[in-house]
Amino acid sequence: MPDVEIENSLKVLRDDDSDLPIGGHGRQAALTGCPWHDVNEMLQSVGLRPTRQRMALGWLLFGKGARHLTAEMLYEEATNAKVPVSLATVYNTLNQLTDAGLLRQVSVDGTKTYFDTNVTAHHHFYLENSHELVDIHDPHLMLQKMPEVPEGYEVSRVDMVVRLRKKR
Numbered sequence: 001m002p003d004v005e006i007e008n009s010l011k012v013l014r015d016d017d018s019d020l021p022i023g024g025h026g027r028q029a030a031l032t033g034c035p036w037h038d039v040n041e042m043l044q045s046v047g048l049r050p051t052r053q054r055m056a057l058g059w060l061l062f063g064k065g066a067r068h069l070t071a072e073m074l075y076e077e078a079t080n081a082k083v084p085v086s087l088a089t090v091y092n093t094l095n096q097l098t099d100a101g102l103l104r105q106v107s108v109d110g111t112k113t114y115f116d117t118n119v120t121a122h123h124h125f126y127l128e129n130s131h132e133l134v135d136i137h138d139p140h141l142m143l144q145k146m147p148e149v150p151e152g153y154e155v156s157r158v159d160m161v162v163r164l165r166k167k168r
């Protein structure tokens with residue numbers, strides 16, 4: 001398998017309320033273990049202004065270790081945590097964080113998209129019965145043969161989803 005370049009280009013996003021100068025872009029986030037401080041650093045390091053909503057959603061997302069969440073799941077958590085936010089804002093924020101390289105999108109069916117807080121290269125099991133995404137802890141998992149890539153293209157990333165169902 002050829003070296004697959006992991007896609008983590010940090011794009012500067014033109015966000016709706018970014019008239020303030022973006023401070024510290026490109027700065028490496030110095031994580032301290034304090035979720036609130038860390039989320040602030042993470043947002044600033046990719047040039048996203050730490051708005052109240054982004055901070056609250058980021059805190060829910062990143063404060064509990066590696067997780068796989070759909071927009072609906074995060075919306076429900078936000079609602080339970082009394083964070084006043086709409087589903088549309090949750091979607092927008094998740095997409096901004098993904099574009100900035102802080103989240104990875106994993107699509108399972110055409111309909112289900114999970115956002116992974118672990119952006120390092122790894123593959124997934126999808127548990128069909130419980131609709132859960134689980135990391136495959138096998139760094140050696142690889143494709144036997146990569147397909148021929150069309151002229152002018154290169155492989156950006158390979159996402160493998162191994163679907164599992166309970167034995168009958």
Ligand SMILES: [Zn+2]
Nearest residue numbers: 116118134135
């Ligand atoms: Zn994962």
